[in-house]
Amino acid sequence: MGDDESDFIRNADNQKIYVRSWVPSCDPVAVLYITHGVGEYGGRYEQLGVYLRDNNIAVHTQDFVGHGKSDGDRVHIDDFQIYVRDVVQHIELLKAKYTNIPVFLMGHSMGGIVSTLFAIQRPELINGVVFSAPALLLGAGTFTRGLVRAVAYFVPQLVVRKSDPSVLTRDPDEIRNYMEDPLIWRGGLKAGWVTAIFDAQLQVANGVSAIKLPFITLHGTADTMVDISSSQFLMENTQSEDKTFERFEDGRHKLLVDLDRERFKQVILDWLNKHITSSQ
Structure with missing residues (x-):
């Protein structure tokens, strides 16, 4: 068991960002920082947070600006770099607290884009990435994108x-x-936010080949929100030598709450434990 905590921090725009954590009572062996999907918030990952906490891993997350209990226009943003900036700020604070243990990043769906951009831009801050159905590929054609813009x-x-x-x-x-x-x-998704995700996906396409960090990507074969080809894209276009693709047969978009959730949590724990050891 351990402590479940929540608080607010101020981002660079002086907005209140709600942060929460699941921390073991003894010294943790690693930190996992979770970035959530669109429309949801960090607290939706409580079952994973508690599971990892009980296995001696500290879990931290935030509600992105415009989500959950954080300030901001609901699910509207001009640039995904704002999400990335706020995660960098929080992880830098955590690294000052946890000075001698590895820090891993996890991104689900929209959070997968944020985590990919983070891995491209600030790889020195983390030891590896866990992807859950990362929404990395443009899901609309040129005409549709132009119309939405x-x-x-x-x-x-x-x-x-x-x-x-x-x-x-x-x-x-x-x-x-x-x-x-x-x-x-x-x-629903607003036109401005959809345009911002199009821009972020183009940034990913242009920069993903720079990624060398270890990672695992987990994806359901029946995911109709983010096609499994998005995870395959990561496998084929990164420089990482240590990369794993875990498929969940008939799994839908959010594996943490799907029928095979126990395997999902166990795979993440096993991967983290393996890479905690290799980081020491």
């Missing part, structure tokens, strides 16, 4: 896409939990 120029707050929570999991209880959570944004 035009809409975003005039009406950036216009909702251009809504999602069905059944794409996240096959577990009806988890779908119900998602629909009843008041901190989840269910208002």
